[in-house]
Amino acid sequence: DTEVTQTPKHLVMGMTNKKSLKCEQHMGHRAMYWYKQKAKKPPELMFVYSYEKLSINESVPSRFSPECPNSSLLNLHLHALQPEDSALYLCASSHPIRPLRYFGPGTRLTVL
Amino acid sequence: SQQGEEDPQALSIQEGENATMNCSYKTSINNLQWYRQNSGRGLVHLILIRSNEREKHSGRLRVTLDTSKKSSSLLITASRAADTASYFCATLIIQGAQKLVFGQGTRLTINP
Numbered sequence: 001d002t003e004v005t006q007t008p009k010h011l012v013m014g015m016t017n018k019k020s021l022k023c024e025q026h027m028g029h030r031a032m033y034w035y036k037q038k039a040k041k042p043p044e045l046m047f048v049y050s051y052e053k054l055s056i057n058e059s060v061p062s063r064f065s066p067e068c069p070n071s072s073l074l075n076l077h078l079h080a081l082q083p084e085d086s087a088l089y090l091c092a093s094s095h096p097i098r099p100l101r102y103f104g105p106g107t108r109l110t111v112l
Numbered sequence: 113s114q115q116g117e118e119d120p121q122a123l124s125i126q127e128g129e130n131a132t133m134n135c136s137y138k139t140s141i142n143n144l145q146w147y148r149q150n151s152g153r154g155l156v157h158l159i160l161i162r163s164n165e166r167e168k169h170s171g172r173l174r175v176t177l178d179t180s181k182k183s184s185s186l187l188i189t190a191s192r193a194a195d196t197a198s199y200f201c202a203t204l205i206i207q208g209a210q211k212l213v214f215g216q217g218t219r220l221t222i223n224p
Contacts, residue, residue: 100160
């Protein structure tokens with residue numbers, strides 16, 4: 001299984017809502033990543049988990065809260081988002097020291 | 113800030129023609145990767161070239177790397193409509209964990 005899955009595919013939320021994005025992989029990868037991508041821009045790294053521990057936080061606002069409950073799952077909890085947070089959120093996984101990343105299809109988030 | 117710049121930002125060619133995309137990066141690298149992204153979807157790894165390699169082929173793809181100029185190019189030969197996508201180069205930055213940082217990308221359109 002070389003697939004990274006993400007749910008939901010689309011999410012519309014108000015600024016007062018709390019929601020979560022989910023990511024799952026069964027490739028035995030011990031590094032997982034969240035990226036944010038705005039239209040016509042490259043993906044920007046948000047968080048890196050290595051062996052289920054947060055190793056990089058790219059100064060992401062606290063309204064985004066990542067969680068890695070086990071080696072296969074990665075969550076991104078969302079609270080009090082702003083309209084400018086609307087974007088495609090991509091999850092990826094890899095072996096911790098290998099360069100290739102395997103990306104999920106993304107969650108298209110719209111904040112009203 | 114992003115690691116690299118790509119040009120052109122957008123490229124439109126006729127089916128069957130060759131497409132060339134260029135990428136420049138800023139820091140020393142061990143390898144450089146190219147990814148493809150179909151509209152609004154996840155990224156797919158295409159090819160990795162190591163810093164001691166000058167050229168690498170994979171099917172209709174040819175990648176070159178010039179470490180003295182900190183630049184790489186991706187050539188797609190005999191383009192097909194299915195090659196329509198955005199193409200990103202990416203390099204690794206070591207900051208504790210490994211950060212994969214993307215160039216600005218080239219949006220390629222293949223016209224039938």
